[in-house]
Structure formats: C-alpha cells, structure tokens
Amino acid sequence: xxxxxxxxxxxxxxxxxxxxxxxxxxxxxxxxxxxxxxxxxxxxxxxxxxxxxxxxxxxxxxxxxxxxxxxxxxxxxxxxxxxxxxxxxxxxxxxxxxxxxxxxxxxxxxxxxxxxxxxxxxxxxxxxxxxxxxxxxxxxxxxxxxxxxxxxxxxxxxxxxxxxxxxxxxxxxxxxxxxxxxxxxxxxxxxxxxxxxxxxxxxxxxxxxxxxxxxxxxxxxxxxxxxxxxxxxxxxxxxxxxxxxxxxxxxxxxxxxxxxxxxxxxxxxxxxxxxxxxxxxxxxxxxxxxxxxxxxxxxx
Numbered sequence: 001x002x003x004x005x006x007x008x009x010x011x012x013x014x015x016x017x018x019x020x021x022x023x024x025x026x027x028x029x030x031x032x033x034x035x036x037x038x039x040x041x042x043x044x045x046x047x048x049x050x051x052x053x054x055x056x057x058x059x060x061x062x063x064x065x066x067x068x069x070x071x072x073x074x075x076x077x078x079x080x081x082x083x084x085x086x087x088x089x090x091x092x093x094x095x096x097x098x099x100x101x102x103x104x105x106x107x108x109x110x111x112x113x114x115x116x117x118x119x120x121x122x123x124x125x126x127x128x129x130x131x132x133x134x135x136x137x138x139x140x141x142x143x144x145x146x147x148x149x150x151x152x153x154x155x156x157x158x159x160x161x162x163x164x165x166x167x168x169x170x171x172x173x174x175x176x177x178x179x180x181x182x183x184x185x186x187x188x189x190x191x192x193x194x195x196x197x198x199x200x201x202x203x204x205x206x207x208x209x210x211x212x213x214x215x216x217x218x219x220x221x222x223x224x225x226x227x228x229x230x231x232x233x234x235x236x237x238x239x240x241x242x243x244x245x246x247x248x249x250x251x252x253x254x255x256x257x258x259x260x261x262x263x264x265x266x267x268x269x270x271x272x273x274x275x276x277x278x279x280x281x282x283x284x285x286x287x288x289x290x291x292x293x294x295x296x297x298x299x300x
Contacts, residue, residue, distance in 0.1 A: 017246025020239040021255035025111070027236040029262030032098060032106050033270055034227035039099040041220055046205050047213045048228055049091050051221070053198040055229030056237065060192035067189050069196055078179045082190060085176025086237065087198035088205075090169055097165035103267025104260070104279040108148050109162055111259030112141050112286045113170030115293050118253035121174050133292050140289025144260065144282040151278040177244055177253050187241025195233065261287040 038048060057064070070079070084090065098106045116138055122128035130138070180190050213221070243252040264283040268275030 014246055017243045017252065018255075020241075020243035021247065021252055022258075023239040024236050024243060025255055025258045025262065027231045027239070028111065028259050029107065029266055030227060031232040031236070032103050032110075032259070032263045033266045034224065034232075035095055035098045036101075036103050036106070036267065036271055036273075038224070041216070042212050043216055043220065043224065044212060045092055045095045045099075046202060046209060047211055047216065048095055048224060049088060049198070049202040050206060050211065050213065051224050052091060052228040052233045053087070053195045053202060055225065056191060056195035056234040057199040059234060060188065060195060063188055063192035064196045067185075067193065069193060071185065071189070071193065074183055074185065078183045079193070081175050081179035082183065083194055083197045085172040085174075085179065087194045088201040090172045090176070091198065093165045093172070094169035097161050097169070100159050101162040101166065102273045102279075103271060104264035104273065104275070104283060105148055105162055106166060107260035107263025107267075108144055108282050108286055109166035110170055111263070112144050112289075113167045114173050115253045115255075115290065116141050117167075117171045117174035118177050119293070121178055126178065130293075137289045137292025140292060141286050142289075144284075144286030144289060147278060147282040147285065151276075151282070174253060180241065181244050181248065187238050187245060190241055191234070191237040194237070255290060258287060258290055 035048070070076070094110060098110075101109070119128075119130060119134070119138055123130070183190065185193070240252065243255065246252075261283045264275065264279050267273040268279075
C-alpha cells in the first residue's frame, strides 16, 4: 500500500494539488465564520465535533471498515499524529479558541501559523531546504501575525487564549500534514480513519460531559451539518489530502495562509465584526507571504 501511495503522488498532476488547496482554504474560511456564529448559540464544541466527524465517518464507513481503524503497516505514531493533528484534539482546541476570537484574528493566528509550522517541521525533522523566496514568504506570514499582536496589545479584544491555542492548533495540523504524507495512506483512507476515530472520541466526550444537540433548533443543526460535516469535515479534508499528495506537505500547508484574507472580510461583511486598518494590513501581508511561501515564484 505504501509503494502504491507514493507512486500515485509522483504521477498526480500539480494542478489537482493547487485546486485541492484552494478549495480547502475557501471551506476553512467558511468554517471559521460558521464556528464564530455558534458562539451566539447554545451549541458547544462537543456538539460541533459530533457533527463535524459523525457525517464523514458515516459517509466514508465503507472505507474505514475495509482498511480497519488500525491499518496494517501504518506506524501507530503516525496514525496518532494524524488523528490528533486534524481530528478531535485539533478541533476542540481551535473551536474553543475561535469562540473567543474575531474571525480576522482567528484566520491569521490559525491559517497564518500553519505554513510556518509546517516549514519549520520540514526543516528541523526532514531536512527540507526552502529557497530564499519561500523564506521571504514565511517572513511575511510572521509579519502579519506581529501586526495583529501589536494591535492586540494596543487594546483590541484578542485574548491570550487566541494567541496560545490557535498557533498550537496550527502546529498540530502541520504535524498531521507531514505524518499523512509519510503514512502511505491516500486522501480518502486517511480522511475516513481520522473521522471514525474522532467521532468515537467525541461520543466519549458527550457521554462524560453531556451534549445539547437534542435541544438545538433544526435550522441551526442543518447549517452546521453543511458547514461542519459536509464541507469542513468531508470535502476540505479530502481536498487537502489531495493537495498534500500532489504538492508535498510544506507547499500544501502554505496555501492555508490565504484563509486570513477571506476570514477578515467575511467576518466584517457577514458577522458585523470590526474591520480596521490593522486587520486589513495583517491579512494583506499574510496573503502576500503565502504567494511567496508556496514556491510558485521559486527558481526550479
């Protein structure tokens, strides 16, 4: 299975990877806005997690039933990194933080930190060597986060929870990105196994801490079924897996820095959140950083 997976990566067109990455960031921007919206409802992070992973676990059940929840030949440490990095732990940390964070700030602290974390892991653990344009791009991403940090220290309402949990979530996702690429699983297999394990974890959390889904209005559940379950939980996970297979972990993760631009304007236009010069500047600098950090302008 591993040999076949790596062979498919070599032949998969990069256009598929770019399409998958763009689809992913569009859905993620929507996910941030939808999650921010739930802060005004009675739905908790456990309720959202049941929807987020329950739907893809059901849709992809033929896949994980065939591969098993512990596929043969896949090291347990890689599987654990994948489930933690894009599954239950990642979701609980980031969803809790987003409830306390304006959409623009969430997009920058999470989406902007992901490519930086992925690049650092690639350099430190896997001896990847980004060229100067990619380093400049990563510097632009850092500059965007710094602008937001300075803004928060001057009185903007961004709490320590945001600056702690969202970069930690980005680090978890970066770990998942590299673990998935080395697991030998394809995008559908990885998505199915992660969804199944994460749903079981959320069922356990609901058993211990309770769930309020039974009392949530059906229209609200329907909105989250589409946003959390079908789009974020299923479509985005599959699209990102294809991007990683076609482009590699570091380059695929770099595209996530487009998310801040979309989340910034979405938060202002759809949620009525303040949209100041600092937020726009941070999103623009971060967006330009991703254009360089993807390697699109690098010399071959």
